[in-house]
Amino acid sequence: MTDIPFPTTTESVKYGERAIEENELITFPNPRPGRPYDVNITLPEFTCKCPFSGYPDFATIYITYTPNEKVVELKAIKLYINGYRDRYISHEESVNQIMDDFLAVADPLKFKIKGDFQPRGNVHMTVEIDYEKPV
Template structure:
């Protein structure tokens, strides 16, 4: 790669970086609004930064929810979650913020997020946040 091409590539955000920067939670109408059902989504490559050390934190996010009027679009949640990769934020805050944003966007009947962070310094953290009342399916 020539020097000019290399310089241009580093100055211009890559398409994936642009998509993450522009990420927003997109929802669509629930195709079965009168039926109780659950959607499970696992996001195994979540990252953010520790607000105290600056070290990266890695987690598996497990989301289970019962849709209300809207269902979250999968690519949108992937990009939204990836937007945390360079943010300094605690395990507890990021877990609650994700739930707050999902509730605001989709208004689920019930939602639970489990953020299972990789051990660091011999400490393993799992944060569970829920919203609403789970209905029988």
């Protein structure tokens, strides 16, 4: 058995950070095209930074979509979402950007996203968007 060396603070980019930096939303063919079904994804560890204060924001992102020709790979979604952790972005813009990126790669029939942000300063906020592909 080989010991994995514990990373030191002098190392530049860790393998997890590199995976997050290099991520892209990857799709694969829908295994059941023509059959409408919903895919529900919960991402309970979303983080970003407030563009005004720099304080961290924490949220659970809920995504439900009805695939068209493509399905998005789950590990790719995880890495993509983790890419927000150091971004200065508002609640509203982060949820809209996630939706835009998802629609661009997957072109789903329907897409619903909800960002449920943890209270900060006694204020709780959710951002929700429903989309249906025009016919």
